[in-house]
Amino acid sequence: MVDLSSRLPAVVTDRLAALRSQVGSAVFSRVAGDEGRGRRNRILGADGPRWFAEDAAIKRVHGDASMFVGGLRALLLQSLHPLAMAGVAGHSGFRGDPWGRLQRTSYFLAATTFGPATEAERVIARITRAHASVRGVAPDGRPYSASDPHLLRWVHVAEIDSFLAAHDRYGSRPLDDAGRDAYVADTAFxxxxxxxxxxxxxxxxxAAQIEAYRPELAGTPEARDAARFLLWEPPLPLTARVPYGVLAAASVGLLPRWARLPLRLPWLPVTEATVVRAGGNLITAGIRWVTSAPRDPSPPPMPPVHP
Structure with a gap:
């Protein structure tokens, strides 16, 4: 890639650097929250063995800006299970406190992927305790529990399928077939x-496990309401609506066709292969640029997935 900064006046490069730092800090603050700096130190600055080696496939995927696209796709796909969606609607606070949910999930992903084993175990224990209290009755009368192993597996497979699909399409260094299998195995741990x-x-x-869940999936009113909120009513200032819209279109563009009709989402193959894909490449490149500024060497912040 040509280094354009060497051809620009110093005042322009200085302003670009300042803008990059400012936007990168805003993204980090929004995703990591007020405790982001301390949490980053607990992940990157702490000594001790990690669960995964430096060259592990999970680190390549979870450290890439494509996670922003994959995270939104995961939420849409996960919402198709009526019991999982009932738990999200009743307990996650995704409408009242969407950024808090994002920050908790980003820390879970960062701690388990990049952090020391002791911190990863601590975060896992906290999530397990939280799941124990998430239970109730879905609108169709069926009981649900976030600790239900069957629902836990649905959340997991929808999540990693989405992260991998986004990385295949928009990742800076897509994995080969062996690397893709290695990623799935890493996440299984x-x-x-x-x-x-x-x-x-x-x-x-x-793929086989997702296919096995399909008879259980449905586009409930709660799922469609969540899709409207995530795609068209996000709690963002007007200045952020356009880039978020591009991100949302890229996420929808990665959903399989069978997942769209229940959520009343469009299927536009020509537009998605051209305009949406170009926009997705642009938005992920922009996120990658601002979050890789020299002043902030941490892995890119992660989007939400868990209820």
């Missing part, structure tokens, strides 16, 4: 810690 039974270990197993 974390899933077992959360109590997920028989998580997939390969891409083929992942």
């Amino acid at each position: 974390v899933a077992r810690k959360l109590g997920v039974p028989d998580p997939p270990e390969t891409v083929a197993e992942l």
Whole structure:
């Protein structure tokens, strides 16, 4: 890539650097919250063994800006399970406190992927305790529990399928077939810690498990309401609506066709292969640029997935 900064006047490069730092700090603050700096130190600055090696596939995927696209896709896909959606609607506070949910989930992903094993175990224990209190009755009369192993596995497979799809399309260094299988196996290690039974270990197993869940999925009013909120009513200032709209379009563009009709989302293959894909490349490149500024060497912040 040509270094354009060497061809620009110093005043222009200085302003670009200031803008990059300012936007990067805003993204970090929004995603990581007020405790972001301290949490980052607990992840990157702490000594001790990690769950994953430096060259692990999970670190490549979870450290890439494509996670922003994958996270939004994961939320849409997860909402199609009526019991999982009932738990989100009743307990997650995604409408009242969407940024708090984002910050908690980003820390879970960062701690388990990049942090020391002791911190990863602590975060897993906290989530397990939180899940124990998430229970109730869905609008269709069926009881649900966030600790239900079957629901835990649905949340997991929808999540990693989305992260992998986004990384395949928009990642800076997409994985080969062996690397994609390695990513699924890495995430299975974390899933077992959360109590997920028989998580997939390969891409083929992942596809088979998602297919097995399809008869249980449906576009409930709660799921469609969540999709409207996530895609068209996000709690963002007007200045952020356009880039977020591009991000949302890229996320919808990665959903399989069978997942769109229940959520009343469009299927526009030509537009998605051209305009949406170009926009997705642009928005992820922009996020990657601002979050990789020299002043902030932490991995990019992660989007929400868990209820």
